[in-house]
Amino acid sequence: MDTDDTDSSQRESRTSESDPPEQAELSSESISTDSSGSDLPDSSDESDTATPEESSGTESQSIEDMLLEFDQQEGLIRDRSLLDPNYVVEEDRIVGRDTQLQKVTKMLRVALGDNRPPNLFLYGPSGTGKSLITKAVCKNISSICESRDIQFGTIEVNCQDLDTLGVAVYELTKQAADEAGVDVQVPKHGVATKEKWDELYRIVNENFDSVVFVLDELDMLVGRRDKKEPAFSRLLYQLSRSGANDDLNAYLSVVAISNDTRLMESVGSRAHSSFTPEDVHFDDYDANQLKAILRRRKDAFHDGVVNEDVIPLAAAFAAQTHGDARKAIDLIRVAGELAEREGDDHVGEKHVREAQDKVEKNRVLEVVRGISTQKKLCLYATAAVAAETEDGSARSTTGYRVYQFLTDTIDTDQYHQETYVNKMKELTTYSLVDFERRSHGPSSGMFLEFQFGERPDTILETLREDSRLEMVSSNEVETVVHAQLRNRN
Template sequence: MTDGNDQQSIKGRLQEGVQNSVFRDKGLLDPDTVIDEDRIVGRDNQLDDIITYLRPALQGNRPPNMLLYGPSGTGKSLIINAVCQQLLELADTQDRRFGVIEINCQTIKSHDRAVYRLVENAAVEAGVNVGVPESGVSTDQKLNRFYEILSKNFDSVIIILDEVDLLVGRQRDPNEEPAYSKLLYQLSRASQLGKIEGDISVAALTNDPRFMENLDGRAESSFNPQDVVFSDYDANQLQSILERRRDAYQDGVLVEGIIPLSSAFAAQDHGDARKAIDLFRKAGEIADRNGENEVHEEHVRDAQKEAERDRTLTQMQGLSTQKKLSLYATAIVPIYSERNLNAVPNTIAYRVYQYLTDILDTDEKSRDSYLRYMNEAETYNFVTSEKRGRGYGSGVHKEYTFVDDPEVVAETLKADIRLEEAESEEELIKSVVNAQIEDFFEGN
């Protein structure tokens, strides 16, 4: 148990961290924050379309269903939520009972669970009890309760199904329709079938431009949405997005070049605004963590490495130890090489792998096994490969190039497969890597 002085010390450290932070309003750098319209950038056409489609709700008419599609981080959730927030405020001033019910389908595993989540969120929006248990009753009973809540509390409702294509459900039969198809059919037909008093509109958000092709014919016909297409942001648009969130930071803490660098990194990663904002925030967190009162380019670069490391770790967690060891052996070749070596010949990497198995006293797999492991790494987009000729009569070999920084890959794997044990041998490993490189090039 700690004494009073220790408790005070903890409080003091917490307060100091708040007072000395580079952030003024960190919430502005949460990608899911519903932001003011003057912070929306590069989405004028999409904004105009959604405003046009939702305006009928203020006139006592039913808005059309909508399909918002485009890559991750291109503003789909941002725009629909920003418009709906303004619509809620306007409807309230006109005494219109308008509601917004939203679910994210990413973690929902079944049609039944999706319906229950809709009931829960509708009950919260209406300020009433859920009224049905999560289990022990049929999906139809839950759906009827959902319709009951809507009928009693709203004149018009828009239902937002984010990442709708991930609501596949438990398809025991390959020909069985996915859960999202069934749900879209039920929601789209509710008004026509007299299930509710009032209007339901559905806005489905997806990354899949071919989403409609997977719908059952009945669902496609009843859903019949207006399409709103979202394309990737370019570097200039990403820069404008971050500029409009600059006030998340204290005045004068952002060194010149921070925003362009954050935008450039995100633009390389398919124009994802979420990643740009995340990188911009992480740079500040690193500055805070280091006790610094300014955010520099090195913080952005460190944030990018952290993001790559997190993504790489998530992808690599399912690989076996031998696969990780093969990947690690390949990654350290360009790191330790005294030559400017970006593409790694498989011959060199396999010999380094053999040396590492000896140091770690673990099983040594064959060259064919190593090549299979690296082929799998290529399917996961850790590396790309190219075949190279070694001269007349010498055959061909594969060369591997890492998609992410090989240092990030190596650091991630080092902690994951007890390679800390080999740290005392680092200089020897470097010499082995360079000896294999020289042997390889002298032989060509």
């Protein structure tokens, strides 16, 4: 019997993903005492005590007054949607991706007629336009199809938060139902995965002539470890075979998007044979391309409020961290918001530098506050290695040995190396770390090499705020790292 593909066996028996509850800090109240040490009430009359507002002759504003006052201010930002990296912008705002844009457009345009578009594999670093171009092309195809009375649908899911094949199929079904404006008639849990597939096929067949399934961050859909084939491989096989099996009447195309350039090497032979995608590579943006991207979004601000040095500086910062356009856009957004809060009438270099520190620290804080102690240990160990290497990279084999030292030091459960690697791969979704598969000769075997989008020292500094990591001597960790790096060489 086909059962729901849940991930019930995903961790070793020794491990625990939950963080210990935080200890509440108690503060003692200050007590007035006389010279004899006895507690005394404050002898001053309350009526004689003036508040700071009364002393200064000003009245405090109510929350409503403050909100209305802010609402009436013109501010510096005119259109905040243009400062959202995920916002699908017009074609003339897409910069530095002419080749990729033409390839994707030419291959998907057959959806405008009575043909099935080819499957695509879009790969390259985070923030290089893969999702943006796919959404922009599909949005234009949808508009033209609507004028031709063709029912075209774009069904998009981000696989980073999907644990198993069954969950992924349900999410596709839900997105298809939302696109069609209908209801899903199967539950998320408690039914066989096949029933979810059947429901997906039913919704597509009844509501669409042609559909494009966009599978973003596909490499994150690993699924259960007891399966011989990763979940993303089985998903690709099932989708690409659905038309041949007469499960779908609509024309179907799959666009797989991944930061992992070697994803297809992990796809099973059956899926590889049926999927057979057209490859489109996206490389890093350089500083000039990032400047062009930001200039195309400069009208998000009111005229004349952005100083000339803002865009070049923001582009330079983003170019230093793997040419990520999302980071460049985030920088000028935060710089603008900082200038507004400070009451300045221009966005300048000072605000960009403040924004760089704020964005970097906020991103790290956002990640480490929401992850388990075990993931913090994996991240800490890997960042500690990267901080001591010339190129800022860390091999998974070296990082795991430092991780073992950390778990032994604080006397906590210890993952096997495979699980350590999987937890680090999960952290790639936060744009803190990327990885590549490497081999340094037949004797070294295969390993992952992690590289950080932020400074490893910033990550380490933030992680040390955790009370359990604070007790570990940074000098001892550094000594262990140096020893492991020597042994590696």
